[in-house]
Amino acid sequence: MNSILVHSPQQPIRAEIRLAASKSECNRALIINALTGFACELSNISEARDSQTMLRLLNDDGPVADVIDAGTTMRFLTAYFAVTNQQKRMTGTPRMCERPIGILVDALRTLGADITYEKVPGYPPLQINGFTYSGVNELTMRGDVSSQYISALLLIAPQLPDGLKITLEGEVGSRPYIEMTLNQMAHFGIEYHADWTHNILHIPPFKYHPKPYAIESDWSGASYWYSIVALAKSAEVELLGLKENSLQGDSAIVQIMELLGVKSVFTEKGVKLSKIPHAAAVAWDFSACPDLAQTVAVCAAVKKIKLTLTGIESLKIKETDRVLALQQELHKLGAELIEVETNHLYEVSPVAGEAWPATTSIHTYDDHRMAMAFAPAAMVSPLIIEEPGVVVKSYPGYWDDLAKVTQWEEV
Numbered sequence: 001m002n003s004i005l006v007h008s009p010q011q012p013i014r015a016e017i018r019l020a021a022s023k024s025e026c027n028r029a030l031i032i033n034a035l036t037g038f039a040c041e042l043s044n045i046s047e048a049r050d051s052q053t054m055l056r057l058l059n060d061d062g063p064v065a066d067v068i069d070a071g072t073t074m075r076f077l078t079a080y081f082a083v084t085n086q087q088k089r090m091t092g093t094p095r096m097c098e099r100p101i102g103i104l105v106d107a108l109r110t111l112g113a114d115i116t117y118e119k120v121p122g123y124p125p126l127q128i129n130g131f132t133y134s135g136v137n138e139l140t141m142r143g144d145v146s147s148q149y150i151s152a153l154l155l156i157a158p159q160l161p162d163g164l165k166i167t168l169e170g171e172v173g174s175r176p177y178i179e180m181t182l183n184q185m186a187h188f189g190i191e192y193h194a195d196w197t198h199n200i201l202h203i204p205p206f207k208y209h210p211k212p213y214a215i216e217s218d219w220s221g222a223s224y225w226y227s228i229v230a231l232a233k234s235a236e237v238e239l240l241g242l243k244e245n246s247l248q249g250d251s252a253i254v255q256i257m258e259l260l261g262v263k264s265v266f267t268e269k270g271v272k273l274s275k276i277p278h279a280a281a282v283a284w285d286f287s288a289c290p291d292l293a294q295t296v297a298v299c300a301a302v303k304k305i306k307l308t309l310t311g312i313e314s315l316k317i318k319e320t321d322r323v324l325a326l327q328q329e330l331h332k333l334g335a336e337l338i339e340v341e342t343n344h345l346y347e348v349s350p351v352a353g354e355a356w357p358a359t360t361s362i363h364t365y366d367d368h369r370m371a372m373a374f375a376p377a378a379m380v381s382p383l384i385i386e387e388p389g390v391v392v393k394s395y396p397g398y399w400d401d402l403a404k405v406t407q408w409e410e411v
């Protein structure tokens with residue numbers, strides 16, 4: 001499927017959507033399960049390709065682990081294969097080989113891993129040759145590039161003979177993902193110590209207790225439904241399987257969307273979304289929830305709400321340079337993402353005029369979130385989305401779910 005044309009809904013939207021399970025929670029649970037000797041009963045395993053890839057590679061004895069474009073799968077498996085003393089060649093898509101991993105590899109080498117880079121130092125592909133414990137049980141590492149390096153180390157830390165104490169330097173980005181890791185580890189019996197005043201995390205040596213674990217629905221995937229409700233003329237949507245007290249930091253979409261015109265009411269089954277008046281201008285720091293930035297930027301632009309964004313530096317090293325991708329594609333809608341202060345403060349200037357030309361086609365840059373964040377704009381005026389298949393990374397059923405509220409066709 002090369003492109004699809006998403007039509008605007010002809011009827012008020014009334015829908016019940018069962019979201020995909022969170023790939024983030026799932027990938028952590030899969031690593032912990034592997035470390036218990038596959039003794040846990042995991043339910044609601046994510047259909048997301050990132051999680052299916054993790055599942056497949058954990059059960060594959062072959063010498064090569066190709067993670068495709070899954071960041072957490074690359075980072076968590078590198079740590080897992082290293083400390084379990086396996087020999088693996090870690091690789092992925094060309095973009096994956098541009099996403100840095102040096103901070104994690106340096107930390108693993110300090111602990112005793114033998115890892116070599118195949119091409120460019122600091123980037124995949126890499127070869128893991130085995131592990132001889134160095135006796136080091138304290139590390140200092142940067143916390144401002146990707147939390148995935150930290151989660152990867154935390155997950156394997158209980159396996160180390162003396163556990164691990166990690167001191168994080170600089171601003172800690174994506175902190176809720178680190179807390180998600182720690183909370184899930186605690187579910188399997190670990191008593192960790194987190195000192196967030198000094199950014200020190202301490203994990204004692206421990207054997208994970210095998211236990212059942214149910215993976216929650218995906219709050220990042222929920223964000224597109226919030227945007228659909230915010231942008232549609234009339235909409236009531238119930239999202240199933242979400243919890244108010246979630247481990248996922250992207251549940252911050254509840255607070256953000258209250259400003260963009262969506263009310264959330266939690267029920268026994270999930271959360272009901274309905275429309276409310278919105279603010280004229282919104283400012284948000286996305287450093288705790290970077291995966292929401294695209295959804296919110298597009299929604300605000302189309303709803304003509306002035307949006308100020310901070311904390312989006314990490315977007316440049318994700319599936320694509322998301323800042324650049326947003327700038328190029330928002331421009332097609334007649335909106336702009338402006339860098340007000342270099343690499344720090346950005347503003348979205350809203351869509352000018354009524355709507356964009358009917359032939360407007362959004363390029364998705366091999367990034368699932370570009371496709372899913374722009375599709376809700378079709379609630380206002382039809383829009384073409386290129387390479388819609390990219391959504392398989394986190395939410396394979398996205399287009400089938402969207403078909404419950406509006407029509408789309410291949411073009």
Ligand SMILES: O=C(O)C1=C[C@@H](OP(=O)(O)O)[C@@H](O)[C@H](O)C1
Pocket residue numbers: 023024025072145146147148151173174177290291314
């Ligand atoms: O740990 C995780 O599950 C994730 C952490 C975040 O990455 P960074 O820590 O690199 O920001 C997030 O963007 C990604 O989608 C999933």
Ligand SMILES: C=C(OP(=O)(O)O)C(=O)O
Pocket residue numbers: 069070071072073291318319369394
């Ligand atoms: C950044 C993402 O994933 P990852 O880093 O795991 O590839 C994402 O899903 O938006």
